[in-house]
Amino acid sequence: MRIKPKLKYVIGGAVGAAFSALAIAGPAFADENADAIASLSESTNLLWVILGAILVIFMQAGFALVETGFTQKKNAAHVMSTNFAIFGLGFVGFLFVGFPLAFGGFSYAGYFGLDTPMNAEPLIGSGNWAFLWKGWDHLGSSASPALLAFFLYMVAFMDTVATIPTGSMAERWKWKSFVIWGLFCGAIYYPIFAAWTWGGGWLGKTWDTMGLGVGYVDFAGSGVVHAVGGAAALAGAIVLGPRIGKFGPDGKARAIPGHNIPMAMLGCFILLFGWFGFNAASTFASSDIQFATVAANTAIAGALGAVIGMYWITFRTGKPDPGMMVNGMLAGLVAITAPCAFVSPWAAALIGSLAAIIAIEAVFFIEKRGIDDPVGAIAVHGVGGTFGVLCVGLFANGVYGNGWNLAFEADGTTPIELKGLLYGGGLGQLGAQALGVLVIWTIIFGIAFGFFKLQNKFTKGGIRLPAEMEIEGADIPEMGVLAYND
Amino acid sequence: MRIKPKLKYVIGGAVGAAFSALAIAGPAFADENADAIASLSESTNLLWVILGAILVIFMQAGFALVETGFTQKKNAAHVMSTNFAIFGLGFVGFLFVGFPLAFGGFSYAGYFGLDTPMNAEPLIGSGNWAFLWKGWDHLGSSASPALLAFFLYMVAFMDTVATIPTGSMAERWKWKSFVIWGLFCGAIYYPIFAAWTWGGGWLGKTWDTMGLGVGYVDFAGSGVVHAVGGAAALAGAIVLGPRIGKFGPDGKARAIPGHNIPMAMLGCFILLFGWFGFNAASTFASSDIQFATVAANTAIAGALGAVIGMYWITFRTGKPDPGMMVNGMLAGLVAITAPCAFVSPWAAALIGSLAAIIAIEAVFFIEKRGIDDPVGAIAVHGVGGTFGVLCVGLFANGVYGNGWNLAFEADGTTPIELKGLLYGGGLGQLGAQALGVLVIWTIIFGIAFGFFKLQNKFTKGGIRLPAEMEIEGADIPEMGVLAYND
């Protein structure tokens, strides 16, 4: 996903050529045909974006099932309900505030090959707060279908970020505090890094400002979505502290098994299904057939992640733990999300395999550090996403994505190649990616940590459930009902 | 959804112009290109209809999970099985009888911009019973792919109607009586109102006959599907009476909690997912990019419905009841279904918000009247759907849908504008919508009530389960198995 010039040029090219020829050759029908082709191409591209948005929205169900299945029965209504409510809460924050904040700085039309160039602010608010209000056009009668398609796709990505901390913070988070997070994430938290990258901001311009490859590249959001979500998941888990009983008096971690393995595995299947919308529809155009490569790479990384995750956890513990098989697949999917359009299938297989091992090791590492993440969200999304961002700088093969971020050589016409270290691209692209990673784990993590810390301070009794509610289970005291009634 | 002239004219226009130019300019290739464009446009439009049908069919799973999750464990196999079997039962009734009855009066081809004008009967059977038999063409070798796509989309909508009463009548309905309902709904009940509206019947012609706006407008079925289903749900719940124990000796309602909240929430996510097919694919054409506006409005109304529903039930009872959050989202989705193509995003947000409040209040109101609806189907579909139908008459903004129902001013060429009260459209459109609502809650409700009453009278022992089976649970006596075996 990016500011996408290629599509515009391609379509514009075909249409433009027809128009030019027309000036010479004259007959009226050529004009009609060229218009019809452009219109058909645009509508089919929009259809792909909408289908992608639908698939990503459905991923909410997957997250809900994974997180609920991997947590305890006594909190099942609570965990499921946070995952349910976050869809609407993040949505509302993004609809009214976050969307113009993230993408108000340039014409959305540019995403769909229509008419206007991108013109983004390097930093949110630098000299042009007005875009916050201009962005509100998207609520009025003048909202174009293309703008609304773009909004729908983007709101779905934002909601993925919002739902990641509901996993790491599960079973001990106050409902009312959670509600504020949902609104904050949609309105402020997600839009910041999104504006700096996909929104046309400074991280996409480091090819120009710092000479780093084509600038930060993240096709579908290993960083913009997953690592950013993982950073918030880590911040929240630290502020909340571990669940009662997670660590013994000796400080050693104890297993708190999830209450429903089939539920979690169904959730993972739904995530796999939706991930094709997440990644492949990030071409923003069905006319860009790279979507097929993206889809295949996504499946390859997910499959290898599951298989290597199975072998790795069996090697580590002697059993093919279902939870780790799930996290292995998810880590593979998270990691391929940034590089999916730019790497070869063999690299997708390797990325998925390594991501599974890294994420499983990260689960153990995080637990040893005294941090309690009931579902492994920090390891899968935070660590897996970070690895994925870096993989662009390692494995990008130069076949697709050259000139990304409108990055041109000094001559102003030659697109800069998008090549990773292993394809002779040197350290430039890897540097651009590493800078993005650095920003996520310092500034963005800091914002999340500050938010939860401040919220904890100014909330009566803090953002953590009282101990007696946590021990009893949050369902009755918080939601008023049990998840399961016999 | 409607008799859709626009598409036909647009495509026809492009092709036609090319043909005209051809007559003058001569070269053979223009003809070839124009044909190829028309063919590609048609096939992509059909693809969208099929994808929409698939999504709507998948909604059956959503209904099944919502209804089963919100009812008791002892009836889970029974409730799930009614929702499973209804798909086939309604389908069979519609395939052999209902489809030609509802849509036999005009050429289906008109829906796909192909060749023939609509030519519907104002009332089913008025002088042309033959269409019942002509409609059977759809079973033979001469059935065109376009006709079958239309059938598939329509049968999925019918099944939504059929499955709504399985919620309000759950836990006390005899299997054998339920089976008859499924066949009746597909064959007779659904087709009546569908014929009068989408089938080209008299309610779509009140612009001409009564001067009411552009006549009854219902883009994807707040009325034709949801309110019609809700009317049957109310009729059935009245005839069956409340579950044993629902109302105390003092007449006060008691809560009978559902047995599986995560199951119901998964069902709601599946419904949200499928609803994009329900609403957005009702453009019947991917070349009509209004599908993107529809998709965004649908998501906005659902998100707002969930959030406002959460706040409203917390305000009312002190807890963010998961059941009411689900019903809030569903009410938002139901209500936006009629106006989704005709309103601005801000209006979609308002419609979703109001629908959630209205539906939650309706749940309490219906319960207070002594009617037992285990899952809130009457409130969500009946009341929410009615509200949605009226919203077209309030919020339609005149951007899209002018000339709907082939409604022209007296000059025969100027399309009548589709504008609601708030956009200066006066009371005409609201009147057309109100008339539709009146018909649903009198004639259509009466047909459902009469059906269940008669069936109850002529069924040995009535259509309600014997008390001992209801108390024990319907699973073993009716289905022969328990839902859950340890």
Place this chain on the structure above:
Amino acid sequence: MRIKPKLKYVIGGAVGAAFSALAIAGPAFADENADAIASLSESTNLLWVILGAILVIFMQAGFALVETGFTQKKNAAHVMSTNFAIFGLGFVGFLFVGFPLAFGGFSYAGYFGLDTPMNAEPLIGSGNWAFLWKGWDHLGSSASPALLAFFLYMVAFMDTVATIPTGSMAERWKWKSFVIWGLFCGAIYYPIFAAWTWGGGWLGKTWDTMGLGVGYVDFAGSGVVHAVGGAAALAGAIVLGPRIGKFGPDGKARAIPGHNIPMAMLGCFILLFGWFGFNAASTFASSDIQFATVAANTAIAGALGAVIGMYWITFRTGKPDPGMMVNGMLAGLVAITAPCAFVSPWAAALIGSLAAIIAIEAVFFIEKRGIDDPVGAIAVHGVGGTFGVLCVGLFANGVYGNGWNLAFEADGTTPIELKGLLYGGGLGQLGAQALGVLVIWTIIFGIAFGFFKLQNKFTKGGIRLPAEMEIEGADIPEMGVLAYND
């Protein structure tokens, strides 16, 4: 699904004509338009293949839920995990070995109307082992999006085969033995029959070599996927033997009820949903609008299968057993998979109805023979799939598919008609189908049986779980966790 000349010719025709005209008429824009149309058609076709692949991949969730729901609680994590892991295991085998083995003999491009003719080997390995290595191109940077789309669709079909035996062999199969099966199926087992049919092999050429109709025809895999999977399911169930307690000392079968009926029914709904990708996207092109006919026929057969299944099991046992309603729908879907593109809707209704009755009777028959298939996989996929393959030879109506397998009359230009016995096609096509069935139940079944027998012999303790683990439940000893923790 087949070697598909039609698409290529149609698109090629339009483009070609434009080019020819161009040579005469001259203007540059016609060329541009024709190119744009061809490009748009290709990208939309690829989109349909990718969407189809996604839907088929999601079917893994459906199989997982059906098989887990219909088996016992004590093995739920084990059964669910085999269905989860099989996706990756089969995928890995197919990615590195099976794909080139099955489809390395001809240019994949032919499937997408691009440029090259098919040129397959009649038998795997006859003179051209090199294609195994050529096929590896699909892992490198030179892999085209079209090739990867084809791979993704095909790997999803293979995984369906791989997952069928996890049903018939459930609750007594060692995890480590299962893992080997997954790799073997993807690498070797599935590719054999696929190469002989869809891969351009000898069974598709019997029109030429034996004068049998147009040769073996299997649109989406009643045979290539379902019967082949069912044959392995039978082989595995025989080698493992029945579960302890399934047959009493008198040899009579005892019911071992599934632990979660709603789970199984949700799985069936997911399968129905995904089946539209399985069947309708097997046109490989959205420009081939027969996909709409396929989708409708698929729904009709599934709906009738469920309804007739319900009536049949009620007639047989007095109750509408949920498991048999599920198997009725699935049998209808399995049986229509081969003939779905070639038959009229009335025939689809009949095929679905008969398949349900045949599969239910097969469940009883198989059980009486002392074979224990916990979920009915052999009956549904093996018997239902076999019936479906034969139905092509009975019901094909000659409207679509003439010249399939590039079958021409002696003149080399007239396509051979694809007509079944009931449409005056005589016994030729039925013979081609019967030969395919014979091969599946002799050679292919033999390979599966040999594989499991050999594996059983060379695995320490055999491929069956020790009795004490089976009695206790496989979850803790094999997976290390329980499916459900309270």
